[in-house]
Amino acid sequence: MSTVAIPVGARPARNPWVMLGKGFLMALLVSAGVLVLYPLIWMALGGFKSNSQIFSDPFALPNRWSFDNYVAAWNLGVRNFLFSSLLVTIVSTITTVFISAWTAYGLTRTKMFGKPVIVGFVLGGMMLSPTVALVPLVQMMQSLGLYNTHWALIILYTAFRVPFTTFLIRAYMLDLPRDLDEAAMIDGASEGQIFRKVMLPLCRSIIVSCIILHILFAWNEYLFAMIFTNQIDVQTLPVGLTSLMAKHGTNYAEVFAAMTISALPIVLIFFFTQRYFIRGLTEGIGK
Amino acid sequence: MKMGSATATSHNSAVKGGAAFDRRAWARHSLLQQLAALRWGIAALIIVGWFVYYPIIDNFFVSTTNQDIFTGEVNAVGLDNYRRLLDDQVVWLALRNNGLYAVFSVIFQVFAAFVLAAIIEGLRNRTWRNFWRAVYFIPSAISTTVTGLLFYFIYQPDIGLLDAFLHLVGLQNLSYTWLGDERTAIYAIIAMSQWQGFGYSTLLFTIAIQKIPRELYDAATIDGAGAIRQLFSITFPLTREMTGMMIIVTIAGAFQVFNEVMVMTGGGPNNSSQVLGTWLYEQGFNQNDMGYAAAIGVVIFVATLITGLLQLWYTKRRRVEV
Numbered sequence: 038m039s040t041v042a043i044p045v046g047a048r049p050a051r052n053p054w055v056m057l058g059k060g061f062l063m064a065l066l067v068s069a070g071v072l073v074l075y076p077l078i079w080m081a082l083g084g085f086k087s088n089s090q091i092f093s094d095p096f097a098l099p100n101r102w103s104f105d106n107y108v109a110a111w112n113l114g115v116r117n118f119l120f121s122s123l124l125v126t127i128v129s130t131i132t133t134v135f136i137s138a139w140t141a142y143g144l145t146r147t148k149m150f151g152k153p154v155i156v157g158f159v160l161g162g163m164m165l166s167p168t169v170a171l172v173p174l175v176q177m178m179q180s181l182g183l184y185n186t187h188w189a190l191i192i193l194y195t196a197f198r199v200p201f202t203t204f205l206i207r208a209y210m211l212d213l214p215r216d217l218d219e220a221a222m223i224d225g226a227s228e229g230q231i232f233r234k235v236m237l238p239l240c241r242s243i244i245v246s247c248i249i250l251h252i253l254f255a256w257n258e259y260l261f262a263m264i265f266t267n268q269i270d271v272q273t274l275p276v277g278l279t280s281l282m283a284k285h286g287t288n289y290a291e292v293f294a295a296m297t298i299s300a301l302p303i304v305l306i307f308f309f310t311q312r313y314f315i316r317g318l319t320e321g322i323g324k
Numbered sequence: 325m326k327m328g329s330a331t332a333t334s335h336n337s338a339v340k341g342g343a344a345f346d347r348r349a350w351a352r353h354s355l356l357q358q359l360a361a362l363r364w365g366i367a368a369l370i371i372v373g374w375f376v377y378y379p380i381i382d383n384f385f386v387s388t389t390n391q392d393i394f395t396g397e398v399n400a401v402g403l404d405n406y407r408r409l410l411d412d413q414v415v416w417l418a419l420r421n422n423g424l425y426a427v428f429s430v431i432f433q434v435f436a437a438f439v440l441a442a443i444i445e446g447l448r449n450r451t452w453r454n455f456w457r458a459v460y461f462i463p464s465a466i467s468t469t470v471t472g473l474l475f476y477f478i479y480q481p482d483i484g485l486l487d488a489f490l491h492l493v494g495l496q497n498l499s500y501t502w503l504g505d506e507r508t509a510i511y512a513i514i515a516m517s518q519w520q521g522f523g524y525s526t527l528l529f530t531i532a533i534q535k536i537p538r539e540l541y542d543a544a545t546i547d548g549a550g551a552i553r554q555l556f557s558i559t560f561p562l563t564r565e566m567t568g569m570m571i572i573v574t575i576a577g578a579f580q581v582f583n584e585v586m587v588m589t590g591g592g593p594n595n596s597s598q599v600l601g602t603w604l605y606e607q608g609f610n611q612n613d614m615g616y617a618a619a620i621g622v623v624i625f626v627a628t629l630i631t632g633l634l635q636l637w638y639t640k641r642r643r644v645e646v
Binding site for chain 1: 354355357359361362363364365367368369370372373374375376377378379382383386392431443444446456458459460461462465466467468469470474475477478483485488492499519522524527528531551568580582583586587601602604605608609614617618621622624625628629632633635
C-alpha cells in the first residue's frame with residue numbers, strides 16, 4: 038500500500054482542494070508576517086538612509102551603510118533617555134518584584150490579620166486605571182516635590198504594578214506544596230528565613246516571568262512619563278522620542294534611528310526570554 | 325548536626341507551651357501573631373493605598389470643584405462639571421471613538437487572532453509554530469510611542485510608506501491624508517492599534533489551543549470530520565473561556581486608550597480622534613481645567629469598573645463550572 042511510504046505525521050494531501058486550502062492558509066500566514074515585519078524593517082533601515090533617500094526611494098535599501106544617524110540621534114538626547122529608561126526600569130523592577138513577593142508570602146503563608154480584605158484590596162488595584170488617578174497624582178507629586186524626578190516614575194510604576202505582580206506570585210505560591218516550608222518551620226527557621234531561603238528559590242521561575250513583564254511595562258510606559266517629566270535628563274525613551282520628534286521631526290532619518298534604538302532592547306529581551314514571558318502572560322489571563 | 329540542634333529547640337518550646345497552656349493567653353498570643361504578620365502586607369498596603377486608591381478617590385472630590393492652578397483657588401461647584409459633561413459634544417464623540425476602538429479590537433484581536441492561532445497550531449512543524457507566534461508578537465513588545473510615530477510616518481501623504489505603496493501598485497488616486505482628515509483619523513489610529521495588538525492575543529490563543537487534548541482531533545479525523553468542522557466543533561467550543569476573557573479584557577483596554585492617539589494626532593484634527601483619555605489630558609493639562617478633567621476621569625472609572633466587575637464575575641463563574 039502506498040501509505041506505508043509516507044513518513045509519520047504527514048497525511049496524503051492529494052485532493053486539489055485541500056492543497057489549495059493549505060496554500061491559501063500559508064499565504065495568509067506569510068502575508069500577515071510581512072505586514073508585521075516590513076514597517077519595522079523599514080524603520081530600522083530608515084535609520085541608515087539619508088533623509089532625502091527616505092523621501093525619494095522609500096522601498097530601497099540604504100545607499101550607504103553608515104551609523105551617522107544613529108550617532109546623531111544618540112547625541113541629540115537618546116543617550117540621556119536611554120539612561121533614564123534603564124534607571125527607572127531597573128529600580129522599579131527591583132522594588133515591584135520584591136514588594137510583591139514579600140506580600141504574596143504573607144498572603145499565602147502567614148495568619149495575617151484581615152487577610153481576605155487585604156487580598157481584595159491589593160489585587161483590586163489591578164482594576165484601577167492610571168488615567169483616572171492622573172489629576173490628583175499631579176497635585177500629589179508636586180506637593181511631595183517629586184515632580185520631574187525619576188522617583189516619581191519609580192514610585193508610580195511600583196504602585197500600579199504591585200497588584201498584578203502580587204497576583205501572579207500569590208497564585209504560584211498557592212500551588213506550591215507546603216511540605217518544604219513546614220519542614221523548615223519545624224527546624225526552627227524564622228518566617229524571614231523561610232521567605233528568603235525556601236520560598237524565593239522555589240518561586241524562581243514565576244519571579245523571572247514577573248521581572249520580564251515589569252521590564253516590558255516600565256520600558257514602554259508613556260502616560261506617567263509624559264506627565265511627570267519634562268526635562269531631557271529625566272525623560273525616559275518613550276516620552277523623549279516624542280520630544281525629539283517635536284524638535285527634529287523633519288529629519289526622518291534621525292528619528293527613525295532613535296526609534297530603532299528604543300525598540301531594539303525590548304525586542305531582544307523578548308526573543309531571549311520568550312519562555313518566561315509567555316508563562317507570565319498566560320498565568321496573568323488564564324488563572 | 326544542624327538537624328539535631330534544630331529538633332532539640334522545637335522539642336523545648338513544645339514542652340514549654342504544653343506546661344503553661346492558658347486559653348486566654350493563647351488567644352492574645354494568636355491575635356498578636358496575626359497582627360505581627362501584617363508586616364508582610366504593610367509595604368503593599370501603603371504604596372498601593374497611597375498612590376493608587378487615594379488619588380482615585382480624591383478624583384471624585386476634585387471633580388466637584390473648579391480649580392485655578394495659577395492662584396491655587398478651589399471652588400466647590402457641586403455637580404456642575406457633570407452637567408457640562410452631558411452637554412459636551414466632544415465627550416460623546418470620544419465615547420463613540422472608544423466604542424469604535426472596542427468593536428474593531430474585538431473583531432481583530434479576538435476573532436481574527438483566534439483564526440490565526442488555529443492556523444498556526446494546525447502547522448505540523450513545531451519550529452514554524454513558534455516562529456510565527458513570535459513574529460506576530462514583536463509589535464506588542466514595542467512601545468506605543470515607537471509604533472505610533474512609525475505609523476505617523478507611514479500615513480504621511482505622498483512621502484509615507486502607505487502612499488508610496490499605493491503609487492507602486494497604481495492606486496495613487498486612493499492616496500490620502502489619513503491622519504489629517506476628520507473622517508479617517510480615528511480609523512487610521514485604530515488600524516495601527518490592530519497591527520500592534522493582534523499578535524498578543526494570537527499568542528494567548530495558541531496556548532489555549534495547545535491545552536486541548538490531541539485525542540479529540542484524532543477521534544474527529546477518524547470519524548471523517550474535516551479541518552473546518554474540527555475548528556467549529558472542537559477548537560472553538562473548548563477555547564470559549566479564553567475567548568470570553570479576551571473579549572472583556574479587550575473592551576476594557578479600548579476604554580483606556582491613550583498613547584497612540586496622543587502620539588499620532590493628539591486628538592485632532594478638530595477633536596475628531598479624541599478618546600476619553602486624551603480629552604481628559606487636553607482639559608486638565610492644556611486648558612488647566614482640573615475639575616472638569618477629573619469628571620472625565622470619573623467616566624473612565626465607571627467604564628473600567630463595569631469591565632472589571634464583568635471580568636470578576638466571569639472568573640468566578642468559570643471556577644464554579646470547572
